Amino acid sequence: MMMDRLTPQEIERLLEGHSSADPKLARLSDSLQAMRETYSAPVRPEVKAQHVQAMMAAFGETSSAPSPFRRPRRARLMKRAAVAVGASVLLGGSALAATGSLPAPAQDALAKAAHGVGIDLPHSTAHPTPRASSLPGPQFAAAKKAWLDCVKEKGKDACGPKPMAQDFVKPSPKASHEPGEPKSTEPSEHGVGNPHHSPTAPRATPNPGHGGSNPGNGSDNVPVRTPNANSGDSGHGNDDLKTPQPVKTPHV
Amino acid sequence: METSLRLGDNFDSVLAAARTGAEWAWERIYDALAPSLNGYLRARGAPDPDGVTGDVFAQLVRDINRFEGDEPGFRSWVFVMAHHRLLDDLRRRKRRPESVMAPEDMSDLEDPRDIEADVLDRVSNAELRALIETLTPAQRDVILLRIFGGLKVEEVARAMGRRSGAVKALQRRGLETLRVKLLESGEYPNGSENR
Numbered sequence: 512m513m514m515d516r517l518t519p520q521e522i523e524r525l526l527e528g529h530s531s532a533d534p535k536l537a538r539l540s541d542s543l544q545a546m547r548e549t550y551s552a553p554v555r556p557e558v559k560a561q562h563v564q565a566m567m568a569a570f571g572e573t574s575s576a577p578s579p580f581r582r583p584r585r586a587r588l589m590k591r592a593a594v595a596v597g598a599s600v601l602l603g604g605s606a607l608a609a610t611g612s613l614p615a616p617a618q619d620a621l622a623k624a625a626h627g628v629g630i631d632l633p634h635s636t637a638h639p640t641p642r643a644s645s646l647p648g649p650q651f652a653a654a655k656k657a658w659l660d661c662v663k664e665k666g667k668d669a670c671g672p673k674p675m676a677q678d679f680v681k682p683s684p685k686a687s688h689e690p691g692e693p694k695s696t697e698p699s700e701h702g703v704g705n706p707h708h709s710p711t712a713p714r715a716t717p718n719p720g721h722g723g724s725n726p727g728n729g730s731d732n733v734p735v736r737t738p739n740a741n742s743g744d745s746g747h748g749n750d751d752l753k754t755p756q757p758v759k760t761p762h763v
Numbered sequence: 764m765e766t767s768l769r770l771g772d773n774f775d776s777v778l779a780a781a782r783t784g785a786e787w788a789w790e791r792i793y794d795a796l797a798p799s800l801n802g803y804l805r806a807r808g809a810p811d812p813d814g815v816t817g818d819v820f821a822q823l824v825r826d827i828n829r830f831e832g833d834e835p836g837f838r839s840w841v842f843v844m845a846h847h848r849l850l851d852d853l854r855r856r857k858r859r860p861e862s863v864m865a866p867e868d869m870s871d872l873e874d875p876r877d878i879e880a881d882v883l884d885r886v887s888n889a890e891l892r893a894l895i896e897t898l899t900p901a902q903r904d905v906i907l908l909r910i911f912g913g914l915k916v917e918e919v920a921r922a923m924g925r926r927s928g929a930v931k932a933l934q935r936r937g938l939e940t941l942r943v944k945l946l947e948s949g950e951y952p953n954g955s956e957n958r
Contacts, residue, residue: 517938519931525938526909539942546891547910551802554816559797562817563790569824570784 608632651679770795774834782827793820796838800845803911806895807849807903815852819845835913842912843922846904897944902937905930 517525521536528547531540554562607613608621615635622632654674661670770777770791780788797816804812822844830840895903904923908914914922920930 517935517942522931522935522938526906526934527913528910536942538945539938542891542894542941542945543910546806546895547799547802549802549888549891550806551798551911554793554797554801554813558813558816559793562797562820563786563793565817566789566793566820566824567784567786569821570789573825574784 611635648679651676654679770834774837778827778830778837789824792823796841799911799913800841803842803845803907804849806891806907806911808895809849809852810856811852815845815848818852819848822848839912839914839918839922842908842914843918845912846908846922894941894944897940898937902933902940905933906937909934 515535517536521531521533524531525536525540525543528544529540530544531537604613608618608625609632611618611633613621613635618633618635622634625632651674658670658674773791777788777791781792797820800819801812801816804815809815819841823841826844830837832840895907898906901923905919908919908922909916916927916930916934920927923930925933
């Protein structure tokens with residue numbers, strides 16, 4: 512059966528629900544309309560009530576549910592991070608305590624506490640291994656350089672004994688420290704970086720006339736270098752920079 | 764000619780109220796869309812058109828804040844959703860055929876008078892059904908989405924994942940198939956005779 516093809520305009524009119532006056536399309540147009548009306552019956556009231564109830568329940572769930580990609584995710588991540596940090600601190604701290612590598616007060620406190628529950632942890636004094644801070648470092652290098660400069664200028668005899676590395680090794684204060692004895696101070700306050708002190712004097716004794724608060728540092732087992740007695744030290748040590756005269760004092 | 768209500772000028776206010784959870788607004792939206800949506804699903808041969816309709820509206824509630832646009836856009840958005848839901852439902856039923864209903868569950872069935880009415884409806888719709896069955900599934904999707912959902916060619920193309928040209932070809936061939944079928948039968952289907 513040969514028929515004319517439908518034009519795009521005719522197709523649009525049919526699908527949009529316009530009735531056609533064209534007899535050759537009337538039957539098709541009516542059938543489509545029948546389809547629309549027959550199938551698009553109103554939903555039964557009980558079905559509608561059920562659906563609306565389900566919709567309101569779905570709305571309640573949606574509005575009460577927290578946003579899926581904000582706080583819960585962040586909170587979860589924070590919680591995991593906190594657990595990870597806590598576990599690291601616990602394990603790391605235990606390892607340090609077991610090897611006696613904690614700072615002396617913490618190590619002693621932990622050892623004492625652990626002893627109370629039957630665990631033996633080393634005390635801080637149980638490890639006489641020199642700490643990094645007790646190794647000869649910049650102080651020794653500076654003293655040696657000053658001595659060499661002095662030798663160049665004045666000769667070996669005028670500059671005293673050559674600085675030796677072992678003279679600058681500070682035994683661990685933990686090992687040498689007796690209970691009740693005042694602790695030594697760290698050299699950082701009077702170290703090389705201080706412009707008022709000689710680079711050749713890593714632990715210069717304070718000038719008694721300067722109102723020093725720690726005369727002599729007598730309890731320290733560190734090489735104590737006194738300013739050159741001949742330099743006319745004014746107490747600030749600046750003269751030492753001009754005329755380095757490293758004089759090693761014996762260990763206390 | 765439209766078979767469903769339109770929200771018209773009230774669309775924006777109804778949509779805004781629906782977003783705040785106003786039940787009256789959801790009822791208005793339901794009344795405007797459910798008949799044609801249900802009609803589309805029934806014409807398309809959904810085994811459980813009411814169930815799919817309920818699923819579509821529940822999803823609509825969940826996704827309402829994602830929608831931006833006017834009423835025709837809203838309508839086509841809902842029909843695209845329904846089309847996908849229907850395909851999901853058909854696939855699921857194909858994989859997992861429904862089991863026979865246990866006798867104790869029969870008490871939940873609807874009023875027998877409604878079942879009888881449904882059967883009568885189905886008999887009277889048989890010719891229309893036969894007419895639709897002459898179309899290929901793709902032609903059926905295009906024509907039914909257009910006549911029930913009022914979707915444009917481009918919207919149908921997007922919903923079906925096809926090009927606009929392909930959709931135009933499908934609708935033309937589908938309509939010509941229907942026209943031939945009607946001429947061959949020589950009679951109107953029952954539904955259109957009653958008009």
